Structure formats: structure tokens, C-alpha cells
Amino acid sequence: MFFDDERSNRLRPEILTQLVGQYLNDAERARYLGLPDTTRIRERAKIINPERLILGEHCWIGEDAVLDASGGLTIGEHTSVGVGTLVFTHSSWLANMMLENHSGSDLIERTPVVIGKGCFLGGHAVIMPGVTIGDFATVQPNSVVAKDVPDRCLVAGNPARVFQRYDEDYVESEAERVRAKNARLP
Template sequence: MDINSFVKGLDPASLKVLERILNGFSSMSFLDGERQDLFRDMVVRQFISQVMTDDERAAHLGLPNGCRVRENVKIISPENFTCGENVWVGEGAVLDASGGLDIGSHTSIGLSVYVWSHTSYLTNLAMANQPGSQLIERKKTRVGSGCFIAGPCTILHGVNIGDKCVVLPMSVVNKDVPSYSMVAGNPARVIKTISEEYIQEKIAQRTS
């Protein structure tokens, strides 16, 4: 549908709303340039996604079958983001893929979880906090398959979380986590080793 057909199909009340929105734009000051174009595209996509369902939003982002993405999720550098099937991302999560980010299949990223693949603290300490600074450090971050990352929590850049791990709320994960681990705390530490027997026992309890 082109813009003219879209406008013609609006009822009078909707046209008034559209007119007010356009009038609002006329009072704003927008900058032009490559950086603005890049960020504007991201902002527009984020705005449009607010009226989508979680599976529509995942499809809009090009994610695999069965993925669901809730409202207000922000993916930084989505071109560097990969994930498996049936991944769920909760409201308000921030997934930073600027340094590369992989999430395995059947993993859930909880509400308000921050997953980072870069750090820029040195730009501040060096009084060099400009866009594109060479002092920004980027490292690929990985979250394995079958993981439950409870929110809110934070995973720092360069961390590798293995398969079938549980990260409890309020944790800050600053180092690698072995597969079949439950971690908690700041900094996060392994508080339990998960076995397949434990998983099957829990499944039996729920289904009995």
C-alpha cells in the first residue's frame, strides 16, 4: 500500500491524529548525516514494533522459527546478532551485539536483562567520550542453548555462558559460566551444578 492509498483509507478522526503528528514534526530539529540516518532507522523500527505481537516482532527482526520478542526490547547492532529457534526475550531487555552476540535455541532472556558485548568505561576515564572511539572494547558474548536468564540481571562483554544454565535475578555475570550451572550474585558465582537427572526429576514432578 502506498502513502496516498493509506491516507485515503483513514477516517476523519484518524486524519486529525495524523495531522497533529505531522505538525509536531515541523517543530522538531532533526540533524542530517550518516550517523543520524543509522540511528533514525533503528528508532523508527523500534517505534513500529510497538504495535506488533511478540512473534511478529521476532519475524520483523529476522529471528528463527518460534522466537518471541516482547515490548521495548532493544537490539544494538542487530546485524551481529544470531540466535537459535524458540528464543524468548522479555520486556525491556537490551541485547548489545556490537561486538557480536550469540544466543542458543530454547533460551529465555528475562525482563530488563542487559547483555553487553562492549565496554566504553575507558573513554570516560581518558576524557575521550566521542562516538567511534578506539578506546571502546568489543568482545563477542555467547549464551548457550536451554538457558534461563532471569531478570533483572547483567551479562558483561566477552562472557561465555554454557548450555542449560540458570542465572538468578540481580546477578552480574562477569566471567564464563560452565554448562549445567546455576549462578547468582554480584559477581555471579556457581551455587549449584545441574544434572540431567535433576532436570528429569523436575519434569516428573511437574507432570505427575
């Protein structure tokens, strides 16, 4: 029933980790995966090559997010990765074109991704290999980020482009607005 080859034996612990993770709450799942204690990781989120992931404190990873850390992935503190978001650090396009798309192909290209601190990646965003997203950036839902994103800006679209830049005064005024609104809630 089970294959007894190198690849199967390497993948089986990852499969078991995913299975066990379904029965844990967000904090338990984070601890089980060796993530910082302040991390909240929702069910069905997947980390490929977790040993290549550097994750800051107070991060949130949504349901069905896939974090491919095979090429190296760094995510800064207080960053949220939305539901169904895909972060890629590898590409097999050349292996496909050369008819060499097999496990261990030397045509699979791996390139690190860096996501800054205080970022918000909206649901179903796609982050391509080699991208750096600056600190305090917002990626709108369903955006495809194929090039670097500067600090303190909002990007959206496919391909994502800058729509707004945030200065500290703007962020402070928005924080005051939201706190005042929340204070009025029952």
C-alpha cells in the same frame, strides 16, 4: 528539527524499528526484526546491532531486555532472556577515562558474548562483555555475570558464582515433578 549527519541518519532506522515494533505482537515483532520464526520478543526489548546477533530457535526475550550485539552475540536455542536483562558486548570505560567518549571512539572495546542452548537468564540480570554462559545454565534474577559460567549450573549474586550443578537425573526428576503438578491443575 532533525539532524542531517552520518550518525543521525544511521540511527534513525533503528528508532523507527523500535517505534513500529511497539504495535506488533511477539511473533510479528520477531519476524519484523529478522529473528527466527519461533522467537518471541516482548515489547520494548532492544537489540543493538542486530546484524551481529546469532539467535537460535525457540528463544524468548523479555520486556525491556537490551541485547548489545555490537561486539558479537550468540544465543543458543530454547534460551530465555528475562525481563530487563542487559547483555553487554562493549565497554566504553577507557574512552570515558581518556575523555574520548564519542561516537566512533577507538577506545570502545568490543568483546563477544556467547550464551548456550537451554539457558534461563532471570530478570534484570547483567551479562558483561566477553562472557560465555554454558549450555543449560540458569542465571538467577539480579545477578551480574562477569566471568564464564559452566554448563548445567545455577549462578547467582554480584558477582555471580556457582550455587548448584545440575545433572541429567536431577533435571528429569524436576520435569516429572512439574508435569505431575500441572496435570493436577483444573
